[in-house]
Each structure stands twice: as C-alpha cells, then as structure tokens.
Amino acid sequence: MTEDSATAERLAADFPALDHKDEDQLLPQLVAHLRQHRSRLRQEWASRIQQAHLLEAMTPQETADETTSVYDNYVEVLETGSVEALQHYARDLSERIIPRGVETHEVVGIVLLLRDVLARSLFEKYQQDFALLNRVLDAYEPAANRIANTVAVSFVEERERIIRQQQDSIRELSTPVLPVRERLLILPIIGVLDTERARQLTEQLLTGIRTHRARVVVIDITGVPDVDQAVANHLVRTVDASRLMGAGVIITGLSPKIAETLVTIGVDLSKMNTIGDLQSGLEEAERMLGYSSGQAGTVG
C-alpha cells in the first residue's frame, strides 16, 4: 500500500501531458486515483469475479495473479493510451488461459467487471461534483471501452490462431501415406473429403510414390461418407497422375452412396481399378506386385 501511494505521488507530481487540452488532465488524475486504491479495487474486482462464477477453471492464486497484472496493465493503458502493450499482454494471457478452458464470455466478463468496479470508484470519488464526474467519465469511458475491445479481440484472435493450427495438424494427420510392403502404399482416408483435402491427398500420394518407390497404391475410402463432383474428378486425375509416375492405384471401400454419386454425375471410371473392401484390395495389390496371394492377404 505504501509503495502504491508512493507511486501515485510520483505520478501526481509529473502527469504525462497527453494533450494540451485542459480536459486531458483528468485522465492522469484518475490514473493516479486508481493506482492509489489499487489494492482495494483489485480485491473488489476479484470478489466480483468470484460472485459471477467466472474463471472457475483457475485456482484462486492464479486468479489473484492474473487479476493483479490485468489491473496494472489496464491502468497503464488508461495512462498511456498505448494499446499495443495491452494487445501483447492479452495475447500472452490468452495463450496461457485458453488451454485451461477459459471461455470468451469469461474474458469479456472480467474486463467489463473491472470497468464497472473502476467506474463505481470514480462515482464515489467525484460524487460531490456532478459536472466534474461527467468530465472524468468522458475521459474514462472511451479508454475503458477500447481496452475491453482490445482484450476481447486479442482473445478471439488467439483462439482462432489455435484453431487454425489444430486444423493444420489434423489435416496433416488426416492423409497418412503408409508403406505396408515393399512397393506398396496404403492411404486410408477417413472423414469428409473436400477440395482442399483432396488436393493435399494428391500431393502426399505423388511425393509418397516417389519416396517409397511405390508400384501399387491402395486408397481406402471406407471412411468417406460422400464425395462431390469436383472431388470425384480430382480422384480420377490423381489416379491418372499416379499411373504417369508408374504406380497403379486401387480404390477400395466405395460406399453405396459414393458409388451412386459417381454413377449419377457421370465420372469416367473406366480407368479406375476399384475393389470392394480393403482386404481384397490388398490381395489384388499383392498379386500385381507378384507376391503369392492366399492367406497373406490380411496385412495389419
């Protein structure tokens, strides 16, 4: 508390001149006020957070630490008007708390609570002079709203970044190219095959053919619910391209629905080697490669 009041005094001594307008002296004044009552206001804020059942995923100690630093950052932004530092901090904070399962409404909620707690303390301080209070609020509100905005936007952006990252890794995992035998690759595809995934599949398949020197590739689409015309044509082209690289393609596991789609939209399947299930597909592949077929058909 003594340290806080010392800071406040120092700040009171040299208010940073934000602007030369008289009104803008109010902001430094209110910053000094918020610094002076830092401890009390922060505690009040923390208890309001608790009452509102926000941040319940975090321990009380963590909540206390975070609220302290959010408070300090908040006041600092009010003082300097520099949103960059806050953006940086908010991103940092989001990175820490998103894995803990903190939701967007909680983050927005706590920032709005802080805004309200601080506004109340200003009402209290300036209650004798309504005109002055109005002017203080005029200075306070835009800054506070900007902060709330910044924090919310940073949080959402961070979440989106994480989602994008996860999508990328899911996509990478989603089209594995597995060498099961010398010269034999398997591509099990599970889930919806959209244009982007089909493109990626082609890329991975063609580079896989070169890397593994594959002669036969089995693409298993048992796990694909449906395809559209663009994807079906893309598959046909992938088969053609593989053949140009010297690898034959067997497609297995066409669902009745996909078969119907392919026939209805009139995809040219004459060059496609399709076989009912993966097991028969592997047997056929081994036959093409010259392995003795028979019991060896079931591989992993």
Place this chain on the structure above:
Amino acid sequence: MDSGPALVSILRQGDNLIASIHTALDDSEMVRFQRNLVDEIGQQRSRGVIIDVAALDVLDSFGSRTLRAIAEMARLRGAETVIVGIQPDVAFSMAELGLGTGSVHTALDLEEGLEYLSGIRLPARDDVHRHLGL
C-alpha cells in the same frame, strides 16, 4: 547431332536405348528428337526404349503427343517404350489437362524402366506384364 550443349542424349545399353531429355524442348527440337530416336532404334536393333523425362518440369500437349507417337513408331520397329521420371507436379498437371501417355507404359525412374523392359522381354510379350504396374 547439333551444336551447343546437348539437349537430349540417346545412349545404347544392351538391347535398350536410353534417351534422356535434359531440358525443355521446343516443338521443332521435339520433332528432331523423335526422328533421331526412331532412326537409332533401327540402327541399333534395339528391343526396348526408355525415355527419361525427369529433367522436365513441364510436359505440354505436343510433348506428350510426340512421346506417344515415338512409342508407337518404336513398337512398329520392334521396340517397347517406357517413359520414366515424370515428376509429381508434371504428372498431376498432365492429368488435369487430360494428357496421358495412352497405352505407353510409364515407370518411376530409369531403374524401374529397365526392370520393366527386362521383365517383358524374357517371356513372350504378354499383356499381363504390361499391366504389371497398370
């Protein structure tokens, strides 16, 4: 054959001719390549031809048509042709443009091409073998 760095090379290896295209050829160079290669097949009494296009990062419609034509002429002169070394990007753009090599066999690289040719030579030429790599 012509002055400057060789655009193509045609080498004899046993019964086979190995023709490598080193750089992108324009249409007239492609035609000259075709003529030279078909000549060589007769002179060397080759039974197999491998055309290596690994150095090409594009193969247009004229190029792929000429390769098909070479393969057909070679077959008429008694040699089986394999096209090897089509790069992944080239393969996919060819497929997208609907270009193919027709009935001409393709293989991953020179080694695979040689293996294919030696495989079809010893027994009687048989369609089953052509479908080996499908």
